[in-house]
Amino acid sequence: MDRVVIITGSTRGIGFAAAQRFLKEGDKIVVLCRHRSHVINAMRRLAEGIGPDDRIIGFKCDVGSSWDVKKVIEKTLKKWDRIDILVNNAGEAIYKPLEEINVRKFKRIVSTNLKGVFLFTKQTLPAMKAQKEGVIINISSELGFRGQKNYSAYSATNFAIVGFTESMADELLDTGIKVYSLHPGGVATDMYFEMHPEARPEELIAPEQIADVIFDMAKGIKPTGSKIEV
Template identity: 40%
Template sequence: MLLENKVAIVTGASRGIGRSIALLFSKEGAKISAIARTEQDLKNLKDEIESTGGKCLIFKGDVSDENDVKKSVEKTIQEFGKIDILVNNAGFGIYKPVVELTTEEFDKMVAVNFRGVFLFTKYVLPHMMRQNSGVIINISSIAGTLGVRNMAVYAATKWAVNGFTESIMHEVREYNIRVASLCPGSVDTNFSNVAGSNPPTKDKVLKPEDVAQTALLIATLPERAMLSHLILRPTNPR
């Protein structure tokens, strides 16, 4: 198994891309620490992982809450003894013109999509630096590489994640820690980052499993090699 004896934290793990990453990483031997806000979905994930012999720790919490982040990282260390992989996946978007977007909606997108990435990275990195190894995968978006009509704030948070990822990579690569941003195009989840009057054909867009497989590739490269920024697109979405 590609991730045997590894420990992975996955945020936003109860649904969509996060859930697929947690399941695939567990299948490949990783012990999973899953964080999300929906407790029943987390319990369902835990049951599915443990039914196949895997190990899963769940934590109901908000990635933008510093106390929740600290507690979940501490609980992971107490339970599993280390953290090898962090997948910052939690995020959401609101499809509105800027003039219709409320300040509260702005604050919430920034808090979940960017503050959450900052907090988990801040509290996981000291453990990775002490062990002189680790992988951080930040699930961004193709919207973090180009402007998207009616998604200005969502796109801005993903641009921020990409800039943060690139900068952190330079800070910690001397500790053999690899940091990558993974930027999917349209994914068949509850939230598609390409919306509008002419959406891609549903059966041709990316599936959460495609993103999970790409995250696994990033996490399992030889330690001397690092993918720092990757855009994943549907082959033929129309």
């Protein structure tokens, strides 16, 4: 489809599956995470099956770093001159009682799950506004609607994404830019198994299923501000 798609945290799990899905349809993909080796590995795996491809670029980027985010946006625009879709997917979780969550971990979760969404959206908007179109998909969780024990820090950031999405949808009415949030239940990824090692993949949603939903949302057909539960 030849759109330019940035997916944060796309070296594994939901983000990686989404990158595969967009590539399959002919889109161009920006892959990123905090580790250079993971980026290189993911780019190699994404190119498998489609051959040498200049539709994939990758960056080492911490979504909580303004400097890193600025560089990703600058280099993407230099190469492709537009950004059609932003998927704010990078996330970090913790499943522990509050007393066992140290301040450092709490800050990291807020930095990745919330500050990252703020920074990427802020840096992407000028390009989307100039184009007069674009789709931003913020990955929250079912825990962005309902808190549960041991999820205080993670759930709080997912609730925050709902407020951010609703506000941005309102702020960007009539700009041609659609803003959505997505709320999956348990998905069979490293994130889930690290918190629940006893879980069985067949009881969970496959990342490819979420990728299909993201791909569908990226068409921008649903009303802006829509919250999609899976």
